[in-house]
Amino acid sequence: MTVTGGSAAAPALPRADDAPLDISRLPAREAAERELSKPMYHENDPNxxxxxxxxxxxxxxGILHAASQSTPGGLVGLLAVALLGIALVAALWWRLGTPHRAPGATADSLFSDGPRTAEEHRAAAARHAIAGxxxxxxxxxMRAIVRSLEExxxxDHRPGRTADEAAAEAARTLPAHADAxxxxxxxxxxxxxGGRTADEAAYRRVEELDTALERTRPTLDSAPTGTPS
Structure with a gap:
């Protein structure tokens, strides 16, 4: 039987080259990474x-958040603890003064500057006393005392001597003043x-000792202060 007239066209079948492209996950990710690695995508990145x-x-x-979570009162409590710690450190610094090395080391010698006479040290002490x-x-x-004993x-004139060493050596020839x-x-x-602060009374005691030593005659039968030959 022959069909005449305008009959409906049969639907076109898909060709092989029109099939959907199926790309596995790994190659797709690699392709995306290559694309995103191009400089044009990173011009505004932070250095x-x-x-x-x-x-x-x-x-x-993160640390502050964790600390605020574990501190009573949260962030306000953490700030209060921090301020308390700062106050304690300041109080200790004010009470103890600036940390210093213990006396007795080689660098802690009695005389820290160039050689001066006993009278020059006394004049410097008087100026400081007037200024308070x-x-x-x-x-x-104290430097005037030791320099005077050396003069x-x-x-003996010995560089690097400490105040304690000078007092111990001077006490051998001046035993009456050993305690002072x-x-x-x-x-x-x-x-x-030691970071301590002296007052006028402390200075006057050292001054009186200096004056008394100037008037004192040494004990001749005491042990010598120099290094034996």
Whole structure:
């Protein structure tokens, strides 16, 4: 039987080259990474310093967040604890003074500057006393004592000597003043290495010792202060 007239066209069958493209997951990811690695996608990226700072602040933020979670009162409680810690450190610093090395080391010698006479040290001590600088006045008066004993040959001239060593050596030829020499050396160490503050009374005691030593004759039968030959 022949069909005449306009009959409906049969639907076109898909060709082989029209089949949907099926790409596996791994090649697709690699293709995306290659595309995104192009410089045009990274023109506005932060530099290495900015990235490092971002990571640092993220780390700090994480620590603060964890601390605020474990501290009663949260962030406000954490700030209160921090302020309390700062106050305690400040109080200890004010009470104990700036940390110093213990006296007795080689670098902690009695004389820290060039050689000066006993009278020059006494004049410097008097100037500090007039200005109310009692720490410096005590230091200079103790230096005057030791320099005077060296000038009188009651102590040998030895660089690097400490105040304690000078007092112990001078006590051998001036035994009547042994206690006063030891106390003067301690006052020197306290203000020089211990962060303590001297007052006028402390300075006057060292000054009186200096005056008394000038009037004292040494004990000749005491042990010598120099190094045996």
């Amino acid at each position: 290495i310093v900015e990235r490092g700072l971002d990571r640092f602040w993220d780390w700090v933020d 600088h009692w720490n410096q006045a005590v230091q200079e008066r 009188r040959a009651l102590l 020499l030891r106390l003067a050396a301690r006052a020197f160490d306290d203000v020089t290495y």
